[in-house]
Amino acid sequence: MTGKYEMVVGLEVHVQLKTRSKAFCGCSTSFGDTPNINTCPICLALPGALPVLNEKAVELATRAALALGCNLHPVSIFARKNYFYPDLPKGYQISQFDQPLATKGSVKIDVGDGERSIGVTRVHMEEDAGKSLHDRYPGATAIDLNRAGVPLIEIVSEPDMRSSKEAGAYLRTLRQILQYLGVSDVSMEEGSLRVDANVSARPVGQKELGTKTEVKNMNSFSGVERALEYEFTRQSGMLDRGEKISQQTLLWDANKGEARVSRTKEGSHDYRYFPEPDLLPLILHPEWLNAIKASVPELPADRKTRFKDEYKLGPEDIDKLTATPAIADYFESTARDSQNPKAAANWVMGEGQAALNISRKSFDEFPVRPADLAQLIKLIGDGLLSHAAGKQVFAMMVETGKPAAQIAHDSGLLQVGDDSALDGWIDEVLMEHPDEGKRYFAGEKKLQGVLVGFVMKKSSGKADPKKVNQLLASRAGAG
Amino acid sequence: MTIPDYTTLTATALAAKIDSGSVSPTEAVDASIARSKAVVAGSEGLNIMLWTDNDLARRDAAALADGMKRAGKGGRLAGVPLAVKDNIATLGLPTTCASKILAGYVSPYEATAITRLREEGAIVIGKTNMDEFAMGSSTENSSYGPTRNPLDVRLVPGGSSGGSAAAVAAGIVPVALGSETGGSVRQPAAFCGVVGVKPTYGRVSRFGLVAFASSLDQIGSFGRNVDDAALVTEIMAGVDPKDSTSSSARVGSYRDQYLSLASSPMPLDGVTIGVPKEYFPENLDPGIRSLCERSVDVLKSLGAKVVDVELPHTSLAIPVYYIVAPAEASSNLARFDGVRYGMRAAASSLREMYAETRSIGFGPEVTRRILLGTYVLSAGYYDAYYKKAQSVRELITRDFRNVFGGGVDALFTPTTPTTAFAIGAIADPYEMYLSDIFTATANLAGVPAMSLPIGRVGGLPVGGQIIAKHFDEATMFRVAYALESALGGEAHQ
Amino acid sequence: MAVTQDDVRHVAELARLAVDENRLDHLVAELNGILQHMDVLSQADTSTVDSLMNVPVDSTPLRSDSSGPLLMATPRESFAPSMKDGLFIVPRLASHEDASDSAP
């Protein structure tokens, strides 16, 4: 029955910027410290304290806005958003309002049915609030202001998404871009990325939008998708029953898998915005803006295309190998050093990823450096290591961080390829297995494999099987 | 030994004595403490000082003496007792803005202005009474009772910096700090017969000044004469990385300029002074009018060219001020919620805690302005009130720009429409607001302005106001110093 | 525009001020008394200005990210009305759902 209706979604994403100090004071932004240890007269809103804007926050916000293809405004203005809440020390949030940092950007997504562009309405700077702990002490709420004043950007999308899948794709693409830019940790668990969703349902084909509700409190991307489905189904049901949808805020409960209406009165939100008199307008000078433009690194989309052209990889491999800047960088150096992209790709996605999944580390902290993996790939390519031996060597590299060649040598896994040694083993094998020998030289070619097996066994794996085959074949030819 | 002429000694003279070693910082502090006790002991009690710590002041004096021994000299305010308005953050003494909501609050950091004055040897001897959160023009809106005018205890000292003006007038300190939002230094200076200065907006750091209306607030100084007030201004002035609105425009030596002209018979030669007719309305007190006319004649005699000018939007200043200031105040005072510091009313729910704390903690005038300010910012009224007021504010600023752009260097006006009025005389809020009618314009435009005594009417002091261009304190002080010198004793008769 | 009782209730609610009902009329009268003097502004011709649209010259100054925190002479406990384990303590909210309000 929901087939009759179309989902319309717009997302508001709050992203914590990766600065050392807060937006308007010098306090540390580090996560999980002793409560209120990272607070000062300014972020405690003590009487007489004043804000001064953090240069790095402006730089990161600008980089993000540029990467989202936004127009950056030469003049943006901070305003006060006034409301009372115990974790909002000043009684107002400093946030850009009617003159934001940037507007009119877009994010390209693809959910299988081709590329779609989702509009980004605006990117503006603001400060985070503190944390309210409601369940720590009975009958009381405890306030930790370490997070109060941490710089955020709010990225507001157009209502351009038509399914929870598209919303998920938008969020994953956005997170990947922000990761590539290095402007944020973008971790929903640690709260450095937060999502509010505006969702409405309308009869398929209808132009004008239906009444939207706001869904908050999701703590994962899949949670967002589930919440959207839940709310869309609820609204569709109401439309079917001819009921009127009221504009309201709902809070997603991941455990119950349902969204409850927030009990905060509507209309109680009269934020009385006005320009922040403690700060001047933020002016971005062209030279400075160009410098930031120049500092924007290669973005996921461009990197994907380049991987396709340069390394001739398939789409699945490319997606895996560009998932994060770390894995992409790791793969690229390995591919370059080894001059064997295909092998590099297989090792990185296979053994490499597997090892990291166990250690729960990321490629930039992986003990095996690209140069070492490249060396290993070379050894195998040159036939000095069997693939099986290669895997053993790699395992030891992960443990010890030693270079491949050294491990291969010390552990005696290098393959022996010189004829004299191989002939010696072959003679011994023929002596120990005269019957198979006779039958082979009499023409029972299928026994060659068996004999090679004996040789490998005798050489305890060191013999190069290709060569052994050649030598046996040539003896048979001669005999 | 004691300092016989302490109550009339200027800061510069006292600092010189202390620097030369003929008087010790401790003696200066003790003289101030003695005088403070004396005036409090007066029949009525002037209620000037809210918070003092004599031991702390004496410790600072001793520490300063040691420092001077080591350095071989003191600062420009060596050992000078300084009284500080209770809305400026000081270490070791409460900073309550004369409000119950900050009862007992001691700031863990110090205002930049205080740091700079202490580096020059000033010794903070106490925090002075004021209208709660600087909202008032009489110092009657203090939760600790009104301050009385040292010249006549039945009268108000003016406000909101009434305590600091009275402290200087009563001889407790040679210099004091106040704060201005709409005339809160100049008006009490006029009422108490002392000099009061409001620097250009952005000239003195606001860091540590408890915000009332951030786009208007400035720390100002009181002195027994122009020179002292100029010295204190000069020391506080200059950019502060902690205040985004403080200006990096360079600070000249205000004193050098007028002192170099001191011997000249025509110290205002080449200076054009405008007299705006809007500041001399029909109903202006005749005594005040004639004293202003006398001052204008004196200015002419000093070589100044005097011209009539117009500031056509002057009459809109008070309406604009009483929209902009309460609007900003309603937001600035939101932080007083009982969560992190200050007073907290017992309550069972958060909502109740907020409402009770703020209703008990704020007095009637503060409550009135928070309601007014919240109203003019609230949905549906923002454009009609706040936005419109900001536009008219720009018109008022242009009035000044036009006049100063037309070759005028400074303006001369009365500081107030009346002399000090009786305690309890003005009940209607708006009538009280009108006592800022000649002063609020300078705050709205951000230009520097000051008041100095120009004579008396019915035995009560009258202030003359000098207004100058943005960051041209030098010319303002040059005119004030010349006028003060020429008037001599007549300024106090 | 005249202020009504409901306006005052709404504004008091926004400002977290408790005004008791029997003082409401008084406050309404007072605020209207003040606001009537503001009406002259509506007649002022501001077509030539929009102060909020003025093109500014100076940018707000920027602080280095590595500028350390401002130190305090006394600990938070010295001025906090109620602290436990380094946390500021306030009465429990009616419902944590209000917590959603704190999301900026």
Ligand SMILES: [Mg+2]
């Ligand atoms: Mg936000």
Ligand SMILES: [Zn+2]
């Ligand atoms: Zn801080």
